[in-house]
Amino acid sequence: MSNATKTGGGFALSAIAPANASLHRLSALLTLFLLVLGFAATSPAFFTVNNGLTILLQTSVVGLLGIGMTMVIVTGGIDLSVGSVLALSGVVSAMAVKAGLPVLPAMSMGILAGAICGAFNGLVITKLRIPPFVATLGMMLIARGIALQLTGAIPISGLGDAFGALGNGALFRMVELRPNGFPNVVFPGVPYPAILLLVVALAAAYLLKKRQIGRHIFATGSNEEAARLSGVRVDRTKLYAYVMSGALAGLAGNVLMSRLVTAQPSEGVMYELDAIAAAVIGGASLSGGVGTISGTMIGAFIIGILRNGLNMAGVSAFIQQIVIGFVVIGAVWIDQIRNRP
Numbered sequence: 001m002s003n004a005t006k007t008g009g010g011f012a013l014s015a016i017a018p019a020n021a022s023l024h025r026l027s028a029l030l031t032l033f034l035l036v037l038g039f040a041a042t043s044p045a046f047f048t049v050n051n052g053l054t055i056l057l058q059t060s061v062v063g064l065l066g067i068g069m070t071m072v073i074v075t076g077g078i079d080l081s082v083g084s085v086l087a088l089s090g091v092v093s094a095m096a097v098k099a100g101l102p103v104l105p106a107m108s109m110g111i112l113a114g115a116i117c118g119a120f121n122g123l124v125i126t127k128l129r130i131p132p133f134v135a136t137l138g139m140m141l142i143a144r145g146i147a148l149q150l151t152g153a154i155p156i157s158g159l160g161d162a163f164g165a166l167g168n169g170a171l172f173r174m175v176e177l178r179p180n181g182f183p184n185v186v187f188p189g190v191p192y193p194a195i196l197l198l199v200v201a202l203a204a205a206y207l208l209k210k211r212q213i214g215r216h217i218f219a220t221g222s223n224e225e226a227a228r229l230s231g232v233r234v235d236r237t238k239l240y241a242y243v244m245s246g247a248l249a250g251l252a253g254n255v256l257m258s259r260l261v262t263a264q265p266s267e268g269v270m271y272e273l274d275a276i277a278a279a280v281i282g283g284a285s286l287s288g289g290v291g292t293i294s295g296t297m298i299g300a301f302i303i304g305i306l307r308n309g310l311n312m313a314g315v316s317a318f319i320q321q322i323v324i325g326f327v328v329i330g331a332v333w334i335d336q337i338r339n340r341p
Contacts, residue, residue, distance in 0.1 A: 025283050025295045032302050039309030046312060053188055057167075057259065059304035060193035061086075064252040065271060066278035066296045067204045068118075068245030073279050074208075075241045076221040076288025077132035081121060082249040082275055083268035084143035089114040089250035091147045094156040094163070094263030103162045107258075111250035117143055118246020122239035140272070147265040156263040166192055167258030193255045197297075200248070205293040217241055221288030270321075273328055274303050280331040287335075303327075 040046045065082050072079045093110030097103060117139055124135040170189030178184050208214035216237045219227035228234045257263045280286065281302055282295025306327070310320050 025292065025298065028281055028283065028295060028298045028302065031281075032298055032305065035302060035305050035309065039305065039312065043309070043312045046309065049188060051308070051312070053170075053191055055301075055304050055308050056191055056194040058308060059300050060191070060197045061252045061256050062271070062274045062278055062303055063197045063297060063300040064200060064248050064255065065275035066282075066300045067200060067293060068248035069272075069275040070279045070282075070284050070291045070293060070296045071204070071208070071217060071241040072132075072245045073276075073284045073286060074217050074221045074288060074291040075238050076224065077125065077238065077241065078136060078276070078286070079118075079121065079242065079245045080133065080136040080272050081117065081139035081143055082245060082252075083271035084140045084147070085114050085117045085246055085249040086253035086256065086268035086271060087265050088117065088143040088147040089253035090257035090263045090267065091150055091156065091265050093254055094159055094257060095150065097159050097163055098156060103160075103165070106163075107166070107254045110254050111247050114250020114253065115243050115247040118243040118249070119239065121246065122242035125242070126235035126238050144265075151263070151265045153265060155265070157261075159261055159263070161261075164258050164261035166196075167255055167260070171195060193259070196251075196255065200251070201293050201297055208293060213237065213240060218289055221290075223289075273324070274300075277324065277328045277331055278303050280335055281327070285335055286332065299331075 036046075045051055065086070069079055069082065089110040092113040093107045096106035096109045101109070121132075121136050121139050124130050124138075125132050128135075169192045171192065172187065173189030174186040175183050176186055208217065216227070216232045217240075219230065219232050220234050220237045224234055227237075253268070256267060260267075278299035279291060279296045280299070282292065282297065282299035284291030284296065303324070306323065307320060310323065315323075
C-alpha cells in the first residue's frame with residue numbers, strides 16, 4: 001500500500017511527510033551524537049585522528065551502497081544483491097588489471113558490471129513483474145556465483161600499488177623523513193574514499209531534489225498508479241534506480257578491493273543489510289516515497305561508528321552481528337510505526 005493511499009491523499013502526504021522526515025533525521029542525528037559520546041567515554045582512543053580516519057574508510061563503502069539503496073527504496077523496491085554485486089564488480093576490475101588494462105579503465109569495467117547487474121534487476125522487475133525481493137535475491141546468488149566461478153573462489157592478488165591508490169590514498173597527506181631515513185606521517189590527509197563518498201552524496205542529493213528523474217522516483221514510490229496517470233514512465237524510473245544501485249555497488253566494490261589491494265570474491269556478505277539499515281535509520285520508508293541522502297549518510301555513520309566502537313570495546317564479530325540485527329529490526333519497526341494511519 002502506498003503512502004498516499006494510507007494518508008487518504010497526496011495532499012495530506014505532502015504536508016505531513018516533510019515534517020516526519022525532518023523529525024526522523026533529527027532523531028537519527030541525536031542517536032549518532034549519543035553513540036559518539038558513549039564510545040568516547042569508554043575508550044580514550046576513540047577520538048584519535050587515526051580512529052576517525054578508520055571510521056571514514058569503513059563508512060565509505062556502506063555509504064555508497066546506502067545511496068543506491070535509498071533510490072531503490074524510495075521507488076518502493078528493495079535491492080538484496082548489492083553485496084554480491086560489490087564482490088563481482090571488484091573481481092571484474094581486478095581481472096581487467098591482470099589482463100593488462102590501466103587501473104582507471106579497469107575500474108570503469110567493474111562499475112559497468114555493477115550497472116549491468118542493476119539493469120538486469122530492473123528489467124526482471126518491470127518486464128517480468130517479479131517482486132523486487134525475489135528478483136534481487138536471485139541476482140544476489142547469480143552475482144556471487146559468477147564471482148566465485150571466475151576466480152575459482154581464490155582471491156586475486158598482485159594488483160600493484162596503482163590499484164590500491166583509490167582505497168589507501170589521501171588528499172593533503174604530509175610525510176617527512178626522519179634523520180634515520182624512516183618516514184614520519186605529519187598529517188594523514190583526507191582519505192580518497194571519504195572524498196568520493198561526499199561527491200557522490202552531493203550529486204545524488206541534487207539529482208533527487210532538483211532533477212526531474214528525482215521527482216519521478218518519489219512520485220513512483222508515493223503512488224505508482226497516480227504517477228503513471230500523470231505521465232511518469234514508471235518502468236523506466238524503476239530501471240534507472242536499480243541501475244544506479246548496481247553502479248554504486250560496483251563503485252563500492254572498487255573502493256573495498258582497492259583498500260585490500262586484493263579482489264576477494266567472498267567479500268560483501270551481508271553488506272546489503274548495512275545498506276538497508278543505513279537508509280531506513282536515516283528516514284527512508286520501506287513503503288516508498290520517503291527518503292533523503294543526508295539521512296542515509298547519518299544512518300551510514302551510525303552503522304560505522306557502532307561497528308567501530310564495538311570493535312574497540314573488544315566485542316566479538318558474532319555479537320556485533322546480533323547488535324546490528326537488532327538495529328535493523330528496530331529501524332524497520334520505527335518505520336512501520338511512522339507509516340501507521
